[in-house]
Amino acid sequence: MKFDRQARTVDLDPRDPQFYNDPYSAYEEIRAHTPTFFWNQYGMWCFTAFSDVDRLLRDKRFGRQILHLMSREELGLEPPKPHLSDFDAVEAHSLLELEPPAHTRLRTLVNRAFVSRQVEKLRPEIAALTHATIDRFAADGAVELIKAFAEPIPVSVIARMLGVPQERCADLLDWSHAMVRMYMFEADAAAEHAANRAAIEFADCLTELIAERRRKPTDDLLSHMITSERGGDRLSDAELISTSVLLLNAGHEATVHQTGNAVKAILENGLDHRALFRDDAAAAAAIEESLRYDAPLHMFTRYALEDVVLDGGIEVRKGQEIGLMLGAANRDPRQFADPTSFAAGRADQANVTFGAGIHFCIGAPLARLEMQVSLPILFERLPGLRLADTPRYRDAYHFHGLERLDLAW
Template identity: 65%
Template sequence: MSAVPGITIDGPARRVCLDVRNPDFFRNPLPAYAALHAQCPAFFWEEPQQWFFAGYDQVNALLRDRRFGRQILHVATREELGLPEPKPHLGDFDALEAHSLLELEPPAHTRLRTLVNRAFVSRQIEQLRPDIEALSHAIIDSFEADGEVELLKTYAETIPVTIIARMLGIPVEAAPRLLDWSHRMVKMYVFNPSFETELEANQASAEFAGYLNDIIAEKRAKPADDLLTHMISSEKDGERLSEAELISTTVLLLNAGHEATVHQIGNAVSTILQSGLFPAALFASEEATARTVEECLRFAAPLHIFQRYALSDIELEDGITLRKGDKIGLMLGAANVDPRKFTAPDMFMPDRNEGANVSFGAGLHFCIGAPLARLELNLSLPILFRRLPGLRLKHEPPVKDSFHFHGLERLDLVW
């Protein structure tokens, strides 16, 4: 049994009881992860009633394993799997999910990703460098004289949502609405969302889709040099994206294009300020900055779980038997602190050189926006610390009550 508060581990049976709403856990999951790594990195989690995997090698391998997928109803019926019917009050939310790049498998995934991918390759993203730098400086100009700031709303949110909106060709003044819709939708990805959360997410989905319908109509009438126009006009094998696919893909890019990056900027700044290390040294060069950013992604990842379905009956090497339709959870945050992969994994060590983290996933569903997120982090973090060399925490930042997305409620800084 584990001595870590809030978690009960039966190592030999590989059974775990863990309440994700326990503040001891969601505020700092690292002690629980260490206990799991020591006793059973593959385990049956009693509360959600499914298998989870925390070890780096197994998570990395399962992310790439084509026997698992993000959807299941392309290979089985609800009746066959005993799945409940869709909830009527989630119709608008489900309509967006049905064509989401994140939820599809080949060939639909391949077709969609090919049409979108060109905008996210590194050479295209690199052209955004001056925009990201100028935006970072402009935001700091707006609060530098105040001597204090709440960083998430002012800086961490503004940069990624502004950049992805500009890329897509969506008016930047719509950013507050985009953020509101996104926040309401993302709450659906935690364990057991409440009925109120479901209603909120569905309403946000309907409003978001309605807004994008109007924007897409404008782009069709008056094409521009932006990603949304590119998606409207692009073809693959004579096919174009349908209206539903355009809306779902745009919603995904807007949500994913800022939600995780917001948390990562906040987590990184908090981690650096609490580490006792000198920011000037961490960002002394492009190489040092890149190492620091990768260590922030490893140590304080924003996304901790990625779920997949078994597409057939599967027997894993360690004796775990899965039936077609079973869901598994891949614990990205735990894999990033596996002591079999990383030395002193619970320590923030920006000079470590022990291989890649899995914060962006791997395989077919590797994050399409990873080059953009990395560029935003590699530019916004050093600019912040150089402009405000006396930066320090005003108080201990509160952590969001959300396990899947590990981030801060707010980040109050003074200088």
């Protein structure tokens, strides 16, 4: 890493294994000079201070979408790539990429299924699924936890909520992984073609399912979205597909990463799982600390919707992006006492892991519940759980999750 103190610029390759396996050391080194820096590889100003990140997530002068205000030519962007047309079509109505009023309309139509009181009803089902998943490897004495545990539980839960057949879960994982690679730094042509193929297959699957639910609605989220209306307004098929893809992808991807990150943190820090998970309240506090301690998403970008001058004289022109460093903000020493320590139930508990403002993660209650239920069962069922090998993170910054987590007991 090269740092120009006067210009506040950083040269740091996000695909450097030393960095993506331990981004926190780099964050601390950068923060020793400045909480805000210009990341040359991304070409944008990035913010590490908790107060800045929290504020800018809510700042209405920034948004996730800019093409409704500026043309691609004005932004200096290449024209759309024909081999990404199907991927772009799926993304076109994504809640994550829209701004009001389109975002408000879509979110209102799907939000009801994800409020905490609705999600809480899934607790017994998640517990049963967790036990059934552990049953498959409990007698083996060793497991690679990401593939065997962290992936199947959240994808199964969100598939059941939406009404996607369980036998398609393996396809959902493949499609999700291919599409999420598009958000990696400098995704190559192979990743683009794979993402477009995944978008086609994903959309075809959902198109068939939507037609089936229109003929015969059931008590699932897809049926609810089909029949939901507000003032006579309903979701189109394209909106149903985009929203379902987002919910399936976002509904499990971050939970997979956070599950692995949390188990790794507990084992590496030698924490007593009986104390961590002694009751539901303690489990909720432990999961909240794991979300702060090692978040599954480390960067969230936003466009300036107008010319903005920020603290420190930083000028951001309309159409330029900024990077909000969620993982760094969660370990800001000005916000947290001893931020590098895992302290469940800390008095200063807060995090920006699920974002803030209008794009706060709609699936946050579900992700929290899944981990509050599944992790206590995992540690209870497998006494003596320990690391069998050094955990390795995926080459996928700004998503921060383990490639492997080999455990034994």
